[in-house]
Amino acid sequence: MIAEPPTADVLLQAEGVTKTYPGVVALAGADLRVRPGEVHALVGQNGAGKSTLVKILTGAVRRDAGTLIFDGRPINFSSPQDAQANGISTIYQEINLVGYRSVAENIFMGREPRRLGLINWRAMNREAARLLDHVGVHLDVRQPLMTFNIALQQMVAIARAVSFQSKLVVMDEPTSSLDDREVETLFTVIRGLRDQGVAVVFITHRLDELYAVCDRVTIMRDGRTVAERAMNEVTKLELVASMLGRDLGEVQQRGATGFDASTHKVEREPLLEAVHLQRGRSLQDASVSVRRGEIVGLAGLLGSGRTEVARVIFGADRPERGEIAYQGRRTSFSAPAEAIRAGVGYCSEDRKAEGIIPHLSVRDNLTLAALPVLSRHGVVDRARQREIVDRFISRLGIKTSGPEQTIRELSGGNQQKVLLARWLCLHPKLLILDEPTRGIDVGAKIEIQSLIDELAKDGLGVLMISSEIEELTEGSDRVAVLREGRTVAELSRSEISQDAVITAMAHADEDPTAVEGA
């Protein structure tokens, strides 16, 4: 893609980097070129390969193939420390420092200054204060790190990174837990680094931030680099379109999914109506409604509050403000079990951490939520259980050696089918699906999509969160768009188009009902 040869003003040149994990191609030829003293954005959807590329740069993961030239020398780091010693430091999304220890200790962890074999606290504190001064922060370096807010902790991490005389600092979603003011502070520091000649690779899902601080941007999709542009030459819309791999003009798409929304018979009465949900910073003012027989798509970039909406509706989190009406009655489920009894199901986006019970069998995983129904006096009715399990294994085409196989041995797609069956065997009224087809191969994906479609035809209400634009445009009867924790648009069947969804996700200027984000 980037044909230019490495020149003197290129600090980092990565070309054709590939990485394959068992069963997954994470990188299929990624390129990245960073100049000294520039802030370089790296963007892409989930699974685009950003984090794998970053891990290779910082020595956490070894590449399979490709060249990496840093500061004029080919590199192949064996560990993060190795990378650090050679001038590349990383700031992680979750701050990888020790909260109980003082700011100064965190900055000098592993190389504390000593005198006569003992730690020289005075020198350490003085040096720490000086380093923080460089990034424009003045605080009591003797206090435990955890007594400061996340932004300041982030600054401490940066000060640590800078203290290694780094030429390149990689920041992996440093702003994901910062509020606006804190983000501004971080940007001040980043600009300062740039002025000192330090290059920054900046990863974020928030588009506004790219324009605020970045000079250039590299866009990745499906493990490849698809474009490298100067920030001031690319519009937000173009950016989102190329992240999603969509041609903007091409609004009319032939169906690439298993959906056919035109056949849904949507009822009038709402099944679920949630208004003005608010919880913490991530959920500001979100409203969404679902009717029987309707698939409602919930669109938004990562961190827009999509998952938070789902969890609040399902009773996994308590809303701080807002109202939820379910089947015409005001409700607030206090626990998932309560929601389940009322006929609601929820497939989490994190299948491994919040979905499967890894060491239990397909049978147990499939019937876990249905056990109260399948038991009499606490004893599981084996015959009925078996009947249901067999029925769903054949109905959803779950590929397994048998109901007693442990679920972790199944492929991602089959695990997802089991989790769907976990809810379907309860005959739910409302199903909340968070990224139902993420990380699933194409065949299984279409099967799952047509299954969801069929269920809606049978009168099930579905709230579907997805990062895949076709899934939303082809599957949904309505699409609600979230941005920064607020519902910024609601598109009806006739209004749904890739353009419209992308526009609303990126910026809602065009939408009169939009609530302007701070």
Place this chain on the structure above:
Amino acid sequence: MGQPVEARAMIPQRTPAWARGASLLQRQGALIALVGVALFGVLRYGETFYSSYNFWETLRNNSYFALIALGMAFVIMTGGIDLSVGSVVALSAVVAARLSPEGIYLATGAAMAAGLAVGVTNGLVIARFSVQPFIVTLASLLGARGMALLVAGNATVPVDFEHGFIDIGQREIGPVPLPVVLVVIAYALGSLLLNFTRFGRHVLALGGNEEAARLAGLPIGRILISVYAMSGMLAGLAGAILAGLAFSGPPTAALGWELSAIAAVVVGGTLLTGGMGSVGATLAGVLLIGLIFNVLNFERGRGVFNLTVYWENVIRGVFLLLVVLFQHRLTRALRLRS
């Protein structure tokens, strides 16, 4: 480097007073309570309470707990646990008693070496095979007790009075019993180690966030082996003192001491999840528990109530419960804030 960055948006956040108070309570609560109980004792019982006899005897009788608790504190600061120390005390008491004719240095040294051997074994298995500390030290709890019985030949080993070994428990330097001197030295060294060496800071870093410690390139295996070795060695010293005080090496001694030591460490404000702890506060925790029982003794002597010695365990348990609930609230409050 270049110009300092413009810092208009930077308002370094001050910790609110209540949070500082809470964290002070967490760190120094045991000391504050200790002073309180001591003051109560002095005012209520006067001379008999602060008589040098009561003072030094109380310290002497808590010396072995203090030593075990110190090692345990380091282990817990890494996020681990050492269940073997009670058995190690018994083993090394037996070893010391057996070697008591060889004099104080050799017998004590051998006792500490026995403890060290158990500790290093614990550390190696935990670090190299990453088996849970709980299980490893549980096995060595059983194993070391067996070794103690083996070395002792299933009977309490009498101590030789001729060659000066009993000094380890009985000798006094001025008014100060030798075990107390050893405790003071051990705690001084421990405090130095924790606060002024890389090793000490890395112990806390490892317990606070293992992933961060790994990323910073700290020698995690070496740290783990060292803390378990230390814990074993200190338990060994405690065993030698026990033999010197009891004039014998009883292989069945010190049953359940590991859990009492854990309780003392927790009372001292060290977090069981690791990453936070203090040597001084651990000593305060040990002494606080010791002093409470001392005060109860005095109350019993005055006939205020008639609590049998068996209340000791109840009180220890309830006390641990209160401390744990208190810490639970405190850390949650601090977490929620940050």
Place this chain on the structure above:
Amino acid sequence: MARTKPTGQAPRLAPLSFPAVRGTARQHGALAALLLLVLFNALFTARFLTVTSMRVNLTQVATITIVAVGMTFVIATGGIDLSVGSLMAISGAIAPKIFLSDRFPFDAPVLGVALAIVVPVLAAGLGGSFNGVMVAWFRIQPIIATLVLFLAGRGIAQVITGGALVSFREPSFQYLGMGRPLGIPFQVILMVVIVAIAAWVLRSTIFGRYVLATGDNEPAAWLAGVPVRRVKLVVYTVSGLLAGLAGLISIAINSSSDANQDGQLMELDAIAAVAVGGTPLTGGQASIVGTLIGALIIQLLRYTLLSHGVSDAAARVVTAVAIVLAVLLQRRER
């Protein structure tokens, strides 16, 4: 994992015969070790295959197994229960108070003995519930939560008895430890019944599934509607109840209650039996039959060593090494 064909009937009504026990390789390993021990003893230990020697071994293993069954449930949820030994002491301290008391003018001695069994067991169960509340509601680490009762529980037992050894002769109560219907020690029958019920509960009831789901992936279980707090409360309560029962058996055998000694180190024996039986301490998987096998292995290992002239002390060292090896081997298989 045995790969069964999806079609075909599941074996029905064959719950406890060994071929039907769906175990993982590690439990088969434990079973193989047990069989080896039995074989070795049959060949080389004099009078091993006699009724007396069987009775001795089974009697000794009964209390440990009963406690270890409760421990298995606790460990399956990812917890641990250090308080079982102290709860044994409490129930052992309460029982003689009841059947030796003159305050109850029992015309019906049956009632007295029944009370002497029910009340202590319930008291121990209450202690278990306390552990459960601390772990599930206050979210205190299981080690520490149960350490509280480990310390205080023995103290309470000692306070109840005044620390003195209480000797008694009360045949109807002592049937628990001395009775031999059909020549089989009563506590062995009790053990078999408890193991069978527990294995059935773990396998066939909703509670059993909830226990495993909670220990394996708590957030996912909660999102699937599993009442994880209640599950934890119940397992700790059951562990307490079973410890209480074991405490009664142990004083019945001794004809005396000694609050200083009853149940001493029981928590460690029970945990060792669970670990050797192939239940990982990380939770989410459990085998009750494995625990029984684990307890038998530890008992037989000791018996073998002792009957071949190895000292009790050396036998302990060997046992310790065996436990670490067992856990190490299981870790490798994961």
